[in-house]
Amino acid sequence: MAPVTYIEAVRQALWDEMEKDERVFMLGQDIGTYGGAFRVTSGFLDHFGPKRIVDTPISESAMVGAAIGAAMMGMLPVVEMQFIDFISCAFNQIINFAAPNRYRWGQKVPIVVRGPAGGNVHGSAYHSQNPESYFHHTPGLKVVAPGTVADAYGLLKAAIRDPNPVLYFEHKYLYRRIKGELPEGDGLVTIGKANLAREGRDLSVITYGAMLHVALEAAGRLEAEGISLEVLDLRTIKPLDQEAILATVRKTSRVIVLTEEQTTGSVAGEVAARIAQNAFEWLDGPVHRLCCPDTPVPYSPTLEEAYLPNVDKLVAKVRELASY
């Protein structure tokens, strides 16, 4: 198979699941004729028809609510947020309706809410958000954030097949910037399993999403200096693969958690807390977070560059910690 882009993998996963299972359908804004703001669903309307590609009004709360109702009836709805930032308008439906249903009265809600997340495209405060930390706290939800083409494909298929509500955050910076092979066969990626993206000896970088590539590039650069980085790609944010996290910490005893979120209240903080509680005796140094500062995402390229973690910042942080 020829290598495809990250966004093509997203599109392919949706296409394959819709082909495979009649219960899968999509709700979203401009996903029909227009094929979606990022063209993820272009061609879907012609192929699958308006019954399964449902263009909706600008009503995020109702889109998710309707998906919940359809899911309870045995359908497998996938809701597209035009930009994931607008998930804030569906917050109540997600945390209070979709998430606790199974626990409260035994009714499963197999929905997927997906959309373009992340910055580095100069989208400013409302088209650059990474909302995972708003949702990893809520029991009943699952949250995934693929950083590779194969994971974008395999995790979306898994998200659709999972009988629980799954939030699938695709990173728009990666959409057309990375390419990779789609796996032969089903290519499912198990939700809740991290991937050891690179083996190393000296220090572990735990990350996901677009930051995975920052970590891998930094690892290459540091190798020259004789520092061997291990890179763990979480892939799933909820449930966290605690075993994999603890395993890499036991191995290198030094950790940096690298994520593209404002630092306070970040997923990186949850990862660090679990390490501090469960791998304390293995640590040779403090657990560092390299995230964004506690500000909204700024618009101007010079500001956003200062805001986002990057290879230089990571390399500096690694040197600091390696010499701890």
Place this chain on the structure above:
Amino acid sequence: MAPVTYIEAVRQALWDEMEKDERVFMLGQDIGTYGGAFRVTSGFLDHFGPKRIVDTPISESAMVGAAIGAAMMGMLPVVEMQFIDFISCAFNQIINFAAPNRYRWGQKVPIVVRGPAGGNVHGSAYHSQNPESYFHHTPGLKVVAPGTVADAYGLLKAAIRDPNPVLYFEHKYLYRRIKGELPEGDGLVTIGKANLAREGRDLSVITYGAMLHVALEAAGRLEAEGISLEVLDLRTIKPLDQEAILATVRKTSRVIVLTEEQTTGSVAGEVAARIAQNAFEWLDGPVHRLCCPDTPVPYSPTLEEAYLPNVDKLVAKVRELASY
């Protein structure tokens, strides 16, 4: 002054600020004639009149939105959520309108959103929530959660005077269960300052809200066993008083973070992460979190008791850690 209850302190703070400053007014459901679901504002309508005690339709998003607009015009609105759980319906207004405004275009938004939070009253999943972890991530917000009568009073006054959006979470379990003196004079409590509620030598419990009283009771009990607990009451969740957190860790070298939240993605996790990054060399043992399990808040008393942290659970955890 005679001792007053926690809820009387909330009421008094609102009353005093409304007396003191004409710009202060309230928006909420049933806060007028009825005086609010918990009677926090009973008598306010007669005294301050309908211009300043504004009964609203059941529209949390519009209530907060209107407060934002009024605040930009120089008013100091206080929005009451009938139960804080319903703040989920105003999520977008809070994180996307109120919070980033100052950063984006320099316009301050001095609103307060307050309401009854917390469990242990058999309110089930939608009348027991502790939403602080949904908001501590958002730059531009401040979040406070008083655990004492004096703090309920002093932090609410500070929240109203603070020129930034402040979320004030009052714990309904404490409403009529604790009493205390109101301070003479202004009684302001600075936002962002934790309080060392009890000095101790062996182990620090970092907590806030209703759990403060669990910590203090456990401390009393453990004293008999010769274990000396230090109890730090955060009082403010955003911004965290990192200095006070690190100070108690440096002193005792053993920490339990005790909060009434589901464990994953909790404020307790953020506290633990900061300790793991900034006080690593002072730690003699893992940083433990004692929170709720990752489930919705269950309704039945037997289930909620199993769900909530309590003195027995804390004492057991302390013994475990003390013997580390």
Place this chain on the structure above:
Amino acid sequence: MATLGKSWGPLHPKVEKGERLAKTELPKERQLELYHFMKLNRMVEDRLGNLYRQGKVVGGLYSSRGQEATSVGSAYALEPQDVMGPLIRNLGSMLVRGVQPREVMMQYMAKSDSPTGGKDGNTHFGDLKRGLVAPISMLGSVIPVMAGVALAGRMQGKDLVALTYIGDGGTSTGDFHEGLNLAAVLNVPFVLIAEHNGWAYSTPTSRQMRIKNIATRAAAYGIPGEVVDGNDVLAVYEATKKAVERARAGGGPTLIESKTFRMKGHAEHDDAGYVPKEHFEEWKLKDPIERFERHLLGNGLATEDELREIVAKIDVQLNAEVDFALASPMPPPERAFEGVYEPSEVSV
């Protein structure tokens, strides 16, 4: 323990000849069934009131006294394949769908054998086998969800109609608007009953909206809107029936405003001191059950003895239901930790 006859209300104080209710084709037996459910609705709530006063109820108790005709009449218009999303004041609707009194009693008492096993309370439970979706507390949220149920039913060729309720207060929520608009645009088989009982907790309708009739809002969505006498069970039934049939035939959603009155406080703890006494007196005379009794007796559809027998049967049944509910233990603590996720083959 309740004893036979204990909860009989005074039967039809004055039999007015010619109590005029809406015209219906419903035969005698089915009208008596409506009577049965309305009476059951009220008597179950009376028993819950007793349990509440005995301190057996955990948390608040919500009554639909005076609104039984709206719940029962609307639910009675549904077919078995239809799906309903009741709110906290729609106990009657749930009874019509086959919910047993003991289920609700155990919910309110947080018992281990309650439908949610003690995890949630009151009417907060559902069962799709019986076409019931559990509400959440956030008002309005169930509207888009039921629109989605209707959408799915159509996709699945199930020929079902989805019906849910909203209070006058709940109409102010964003989800009311988004959900109804989505249902209208997608033209799904959906019926929304706006239960206009005059109050939202302590807030009168005049502070909730600037209009008199909630049904006016149907025009904003390009769907039919209708106002019905919510204390006339036949009127509610017929209006709902018409809307349900239109929806089933592909005509899309309908908004029905049922004008009724909340005869108690918001919940048992609330004495409704803010409601002018005259309103209670005025609406007492329009009690939906007593009006229906007068209709049945006045039009020779039932004799006093027949009605007494229905009541007596319910009373005996409820004794057993209460006993069963009381006998159920509190849930085992470890249950608190179970059941958050549906087991998955594609996830750890």
Place this chain on the structure above:
Amino acid sequence: MATLGKSWGPLHPKVEKGERLAKTELPKERQLELYHFMKLNRMVEDRLGNLYRQGKVVGGLYSSRGQEATSVGSAYALEPQDVMGPLIRNLGSMLVRGVQPREVMMQYMAKSDSPTGGKDGNTHFGDLKRGLVAPISMLGSVIPVMAGVALAGRMQGKDLVALTYIGDGGTSTGDFHEGLNLAAVLNVPFVLIAEHNGWAYSTPTSRQMRIKNIATRAAAYGIPGEVVDGNDVLAVYEATKKAVERARAGGGPTLIESKTFRMKGHAEHDDAGYVPKEHFEEWKLKDPIERFERHLLGNGLATEDELREIVAKIDVQLNAEVDFALASPMPPPERAFEGVYEPSEVSV
């Protein structure tokens, strides 16, 4: 760099005698001012288009081509003390409020001297000294906020009116409903202009709502609703004026639907291939600026030379504005970390 005359549009292709616009009392000078602002609106956007094609614009570029009359006519009906919340297609409204072209140009180019110092882009900035509230991207959210502005104004005895806009698509949001209902119930001085341009991104109104006229929704809130010809600047002005005066007099909110058309794609990147070509042709003939030119010339309110002079002045001005904007540097990196919180005396 743009040179004199570069951005002159073809002037009033055919002067039809008797181009009939709405009746107005506005004297010639003020009508010429309206013309000035509409032309300024379009010419600023033409310059922005150039900058975009030169790769100077950061991110997307949004045009209000064809909708200038709605922005300008409505904003022109406000008094200095009034407060407005423009959306991304209301550049014209902002220009009327005194925003300088360079401000918007620097916003789009993310420059250090832009009103937000590069922290935000496009029309996402505000300035209460000029009665401007910055929008957020989430559609509908500004409606309750402006209702709150109106509420505060009344509390402060400021006798101001708050006005904001919403697109046909934005009317589907929960905040549209909650905000308008709250404004109506509180009877605050608020005017909402629903800019009905036929499309929400690629979504036609027919998939957004089941009604033809957004103004229909006014009845759901018990407030006046009016449909105006959105390409007739005088009609928009007069309708807004009436609504603003009613609001100022204590008559509460008004919903005005301005029927117009989006003459470009959703943003510069969108070729609007989904819009039937005939629509563009049809609406091209209704171009609000050309219609107004025909009105001015046809009714002897202006000569061609007078109009040419207005255009020429704008053109010269915009050369300077563009030069200034281009000369501004990108913001210093450290600014990214500043300004999240307002300094507080009661907080660390």
